Amino acid sequence: EADIYQTPRYLVIGTGKKITLECSQTMGHDKMYWYQQDPGMELHLIHYSYGVNSTEKGDLSSESTVSRIRTEHFPLTLESARPSHTSQYLCASSESLSHEQYFGPGTRLTVT
Amino acid sequence: DQQVKQNSPSLSVQEGRISILNCDYTNSMFDYFLWYKKYPAEGPTFLISISSIKDKNEDGRFTVFLNKSAKHLSLHIVPSQPGDSAVYFCAASGDPDSWGKLQFGAGTQVVVTP
Numbered sequence: 001e002a003d004i005y006q007t008p009r010y011l012v013i014g015t016g017k018k019i020t021l022e023c024s025q026t027m028g029h030d031k032m033y034w035y036q037q038d039p040g041m042e043l044h045l046i047h048y049s050y051g052v053n054s055t056e057k058g059d060l061s062s063e064s065t066v067s068r069i070r071t072e073h074f075p076l077t078l079e080s081a082r083p084s085h086t087s088q089y090l091c092a093s094s095e096s097l098s099h100e101q102y103f104g105p106g107t108r109l110t111v112t
Numbered sequence: 113d114q115q116v117k118q119n120s121p122s123l124s125v126q127e128g129r130i131s132i133l134n135c136d137y138t139n140s141m142f143d144y145f146l147w148y149k150k151y152p153a154e155g156p157t158f159l160i161s162i163s164s165i166k167d168k169n170e171d172g173r174f175t176v177f178l179n180k181s182a183k184h185l186s187l188h189i190v191p192s193q194p195g196d197s198a199v200y201f202c203a204a205s206g207d208p209d210s211w212g213k214l215q216f217g218a219g220t221q222v223v224v225t226p
Binding site for chain 1: 144146155156157158161201206212213216217218
């Protein structure tokens with residue numbers, strides 16, 4: 001059973017606010033990922049990390065930033081939220097030599 | 113450029129019958145394929161996978177078939193149950209330039225009717 005957590009689950013916030021989406025996993029996985037998904041669309045990778053102090057931008061350009069100071073923690077930050085950031089954000093993790101990714105429950109973000 | 117395509121956005125099937133979900137890919141470097149299931153307001157959960165060295169993998173009611181020459185895979189669910197109603201995503205991995213990262217299709221919404 002995968003143990004990966006995301007908070008908050010739902011967030012409604014006004015334009016211009018700074019937000020941080022939290023993601024934590026207790027499996028000791030080295031690799032972690034952030035995806036963005038809109039209804040009826042594929043999951044788009046926006047950030048990934050292969051270990052502490054390693055972060056890379058994904059295939060989809062995003063104004064968000066991430067950090068990986070601890071193995072278990074991979075927060076995503078938006079300095080100034082805009083309506084175009086409204087989406088579902090999914091965090092995932094995997095073992096170093098595995099293709100299988102375990103997903104958290106997601107954060108549904110709405111920017112008004 | 114979408115490298116993994118699920119051309120059927122939705123599928124309706126009667127309980128007890130077979131559900132067949134299809135997925136096509138364009139990148140010949142992909143060598144590992146996964147299916148995920150997603151309920152509303154939840155994250156995707158891993159269902160079944162297949163390596164390119166195989167053409168079939170079975171796990172209970174779920175079977176995945178891979179046709180490498182056609183760059184096509186399919187997921188069979190038999191018999192379908194009401195709890196199978198969800199969105200199913202196909203994903204692929206293996207491109208050396210993006211090792212470990214998954215490319216996802218847009219998903220197929222499955223509805224199992226009584």
